[in-house]
Amino acid sequence: MTGFSPDEMMTVAAARALSSRDVCFVGIGAPSAACNLARLTHAPDITLIYESGTIGTAPQVLPLSIGDGELCDTAVTTVPVPEMFRYWLQGGRITVGFLGAAQLDRFGNINTTVVGDYNAPKVRLPGGGGAPEIASSSQQIFITMKQSKRSFVPKIDFFTSFGHGNGGSHRQDLGITTAGPSLLVTDMAVWRPDPVTKEFTVISLHPGVTLQDMADTVGWTIRYSDAMTETPAPTAEELEVLRALKARTQAAHNREVAS
Amino acid sequence: MTGFSPDEMMTVAAARALSSRDVCFVGIGAPSAACNLARLTHAPDITLIYESGTIGTAPQVLPLSIGDGELCDTAVTTVPVPEMFRYWLQGGRITVGFLGAAQLDRFGNINTTVVGDYNAPKVRLPGGGGAPEIASSSQQIFITMKQSKRSFVPKIDFFTSFGHGNGGSHRQDLGITTAGPSLLVTDMAVWRPDPVTKEFTVISLHPGVTLQDMADTVGWTIRYSDAMTETPAPTAEELEVLRALKARTQAAHNREVAS
């Protein structure tokens, strides 16, 4: 794995799944980098929406928070937060909602609420924010996060947002009409749910990643696709654009801190 | 009745009931003239709201429709119509809602929907518009309209908006917490509801109006207050401001038509 980091591979692989026709509900961190990389490469007309109300935003640098001023400055329009959740998310206009997780299970269920018991938590995490309804109202959900035994767990401590539940038709059984988690991009692999069981299945390993690396970082018995391939390495253009974006971001944030 | 018309007296008497602390939901016609006269005389800080979404408007001339451009040009802010009905009317912020009627009964119930049967009407009127919820959500309701046997009827054909129902506590019995019709100003008299029965009672006759004039124009047996007085005639200032407003209005609308 020379010439690029696992983190860069993760961002590039997530970005490739997006197109100019997508309307993305973007979260901070990895999703924001992937969405903006897509916009700056193969998906120039992608619409990026942040839950602060900024619609069609095109920041020069990655924001530190979901409400940075540049998101508003470069947006087509900025709407009140109740409207964002009512007209734009609940209205069914989001094609891809991006989520991360503190804990994730093999059916794409997510916990960002507590480690331990809800009423006496070992660790009180930030909570769901927009996630419970992003998970149910977006046409599909992409999850992007690094693999580790602490986060890829057999059983999550709290259902912050619902993925495929126990798998199979559990989602439809609850009256949820959207597709749910349809892609998981990590620092090691690309996963997609099995069409029937809905269990996340590895469809490609990033260059250099071994099955042992996988077993060491995932808390359940991993299913691999029969047609598993190697994730194509980042192209020179992808890396160049991503690194320039990160460099601009770093410079901008350092300038702010310094001034 | 020299020096002013019944129509002028009606407008002036209605205007006097308003203060700078009022937030009025204004209708077109007589209410608009009364509200703007109040603003231009004793109630400069009155807030006028039109259902088109204009809040705190101060037109130089009376608008022909509830959505004329000048209402927006002179407003503190203009909001979408759903917000108008949710945050501003239903939110309980309107101190006085103004209504007119095609038919009115002695309890302030209003019909602007049909003459005759709803499903086979003799005359199909415009309908309620904002009136059903103006009647229930405004802190109080002022009604202003000319008296005639055709409109002041013993029984209205359709309950477009609810006043005091059958009187007494009927309003509270339906779970309506606002005061309802608390003033009726006509071209002949000022009426207020009896505190107990809620039947409109004449509290003052305009100068020159006789009991016979009243009986000729009202379709029920009129109740007069024991303390009935004569409505003070319009002052020179009131007439001057009202006539100037009407003249400006006429000139503006003629100019538009001519051009």
Next chain:
Amino acid sequence: MTKFCSLKDAIGTHVRPGMTVAFEGFTHLIPHAAAHETIRQGIGDLTLIRMTPDVIYDQMIGMGLVRKVVFSYAGNPGVGLLRRLRDAVENAWPRPLEIEEHSHAAMANAYEAGAAGLPMAVFRGYLGAGLKAVNPNIRSVTCPFTGEELAAVPAIRPDVSIIHAQKADKQGNVLIEGIVGVQKEAVLSARAAIVTVEEVVERLDAHPNACVLPHWTLDAIVEVPGGAHPSYAHGYYDRDNAAYLEWDQIAADRDAFKEWMQRHVLDADEAIFATRANRIVGAA
């Protein structure tokens, strides 16, 4: 972007007989030119939704293109009644007209619910009001916290919504300014949306919180200067009050109505709107 097109194509592609269509605009920005094109194409059996039916629905009803109208105030604003609508309701001329009648609050909430992807709107309304007894689409829900009974109406979900706006930029983002009414909600609640605009500009240069519809929420955009006349377009031309007064005369008589429609709608095209609006630009 292929969504910029002619008015003929926009209406012809998206509006079909039997559809449920909302032409919105609250006094301001009423899409007259689009309504006239619909009449010229003779697209009938329509269910029309609109808070304030106004002159355009009077015209479409009088031309026999309307099966049902969903509304909350059927008047000629500042003038009086809608005479073609009355003739249809009272005398079934030129055909019977089904009506579904609401209050403004109900319609505004129902558009909002449609835009929000909900099946119904919940609000405090219709207390003691007669429409509850004649409209089966007025129901109620009970608040599980306070026990209060609130009104419920179905969300509005038109097949097509049609509005007029001030500007589109080259990408197809649309700006609505001034009295914005329920136009945003009408567009977002519909399966397809057509916008006519006064002009197409390079950039909107709009205030960050202005009412802007992103291009991907719209299906067709047509530049029709004056397309709201005799309604108005804030910043372009004023309301033509004389035309509203004049309509009261025209619509009073079936023959006068038919003659007017032949001459000004059927035998015309949307180019006449620029001319009409120009006559009143002076007052804007």
Next chain:
Amino acid sequence: MTKFCSLKDAIGTHVRPGMTVAFEGFTHLIPHAAAHETIRQGIGDLTLIRMTPDVIYDQMIGMGLVRKVVFSYAGNPGVGLLRRLRDAVENAWPRPLEIEEHSHAAMANAYEAGAAGLPMAVFRGYLGAGLKAVNPNIRSVTCPFTGEELAAVPAIRPDVSIIHAQKADKQGNVLIEGIVGVQKEAVLSARAAIVTVEEVVERLDAHPNACVLPHWTLDAIVEVPGGAHPSYAHGYYDRDNAAYLEWDQIAADRDAFKEWMQRHVLDADEAIFATRANRIVGAA
């Protein structure tokens, strides 16, 4: 107008121990100066409402002034966890903290319902989500048209809402621009509302559809330049990201926290905000 007053008077007059208070601002325009004044006055036993508790609630909780917090995302945006809130929830330090936890959609809808005078908000939410099982204020209503079960939460009705905005005019009308969040709803849902502003100007000169709160919806207005720092005021100064990162260190340790609060809050006054914001104006 007597509503322009000092920050001390605004907080002292309207905020009382035991009240339910919302300090709102969605990343942008967070009313830090007003929160610090509340801390200085030692007004305690508060129920605090806020979608994203952020640093100000971490500070108020750490100072022991908070009985309960109603929230949907308790993080330090772009940084991580809120360590004082965690310490209160996990270790009851300095006192036990009751929590009522929602999703953003629920909170946004609940503010909207509060502004709209409704007892509850209805939305499509919490499907399959765990909060339903631990929060008795998440209930449901059934759509009487489709049978769909929708989520219901009580409307938010704070005793006092406190926000920061860009400008007030001399009459007391207030303009909020940029990311407007839920501030309008917070003000309109509350029994009393306090606004701190960057500046008071003669006229707002706002776009007709800008987010403006008319003077009669507000109870107190205070000019506090820089009053949102380390959050930001669009058009005035940028977000001080360094201060958010620094907070993570300060809040990690109870003593470091207490020392910082003594020096920068208890022994200070709101004048320091202008100085702090000025440091980062260059980036705005």
